[in-house]
Amino acid sequence: MDQNLGSIFKHLGTGALLDLALILAAAAALILLLQKTLPWLANRLRGRRRHALLAMVPLLRLIIIVGAFLLALPKVIEPSFQNMLAVLGSLGLALGFALKDYASSLVAGIVAVGEAPYRNGDWVEIDGVYGEVTHVGVRALQLVTPDDNLVTIPHQKLWDGAVSNANNGQPQLQCVADFHLHPEHDGARVHAALYDVALTSPYLAFEQPIAVVAEEQPWGTRYRLRAYPIDARQQFRFTTDLTLRGKAELLRLGVAFATASPAPDPAPLQD
The missing domain is CATH 3.30.70 (Alpha-Beta Plaits)
Incomplete structure (x- = not known):
């Protein structure tokens, strides 16, 4: 696999590099616009509409990232089954050994988007920290405590800890x-x-x-x-x-x- 790995990647000319730069710039601009616009709109709403709009932020961001990756991949390698298998296999080994904890948080972040144990606007307690979820990223979430402290918690806590959600996407909180x-x-x-x-x-x-x-x-x-x-x-x-x-x-x-x-x-x- 190591001998064939060099022949998998395309020669990146000026046009291919420009296309990659445009894809990355467009994805970054869309994510930035998404993370600014939707919370701004949500904070002007109440009840279910506010929580529903906030919960869309991580899902739409994940869709943008996956879409940018799929658009950029054919610019770098020849899109064949063998090439994809070789690249993804090598990438998986690299992540498994070098970035085990980071990869675990990334996978947990994808699980968190699907299962939604917490969403933007939820009041949760994780690992003894209680606050309002303000951002659900790919690797970690951020919440603001009652003392106005911003706390970043990796999604990896999902694997070995309990998540207490006080309102679970609803405006009602006892x-x-x-x-x-x-x-x-x-x-x-x-x-x-x-x-x-x-x-x-x-x-x-x-x-x-x-x-x-x-x-x-x-x-x-x-x-x-x-x-x-x-x-x-x-x-x-x-x-x-x-x-x-x-x-x-x-x-x-x-x-x-x-x-x-x-x-x-x-x-x-x-x-």
Whole structure:
């Protein structure tokens, strides 16, 4: 195969080099236009239309890259089955030994486009990092955390880690506000008060359900107020609103909050 590999490639004249340059320039320009235009349009939409438009970015970019590769390949080698088999086989060996991790991320990126465990606009947690997906590239994705940090995560994490997707391409994202109360209180009254707090929030999506979940703990009662904001990007303002107004309402009702008891001193070591 090594002896025949040199005869596979064409002699690249000025015309062939110009064609390759035009193909690469056109692909780069299309990708740049795509990555600027579609997010710009999506950020002016809401709900499903915004997420659907953002999810098209990695798929269209992959189509452009594959199309440019298929157009450029006949300019470099003679398009025959034997030649294609030899080139792809050599390329596969090179990637397998020299760029194993990079190739793994590339393959995982193609899988991510097909299976869509995350899309642009999704709020995900990967490897302990939570944030909004802003870019799904060929090798890695980028997400912005609540602290406005840009984090780049290789797609390779798909092979050995879990992906927690809070909204999965939908505008609905459940928010939870926690309240830890002293065990001596009127549960029905607290339930009704917290429900009303969610119902009167300016961020509430009225078509989505509201739930108040109570759970007894050794130190008291834990209440979880679950509801959905109008837009997933409002989740932190919504949770803050539920927490502050819920606390104020419970204090107005005279409900005592739980206080953690100090841990007992460790027993002295015995000789």
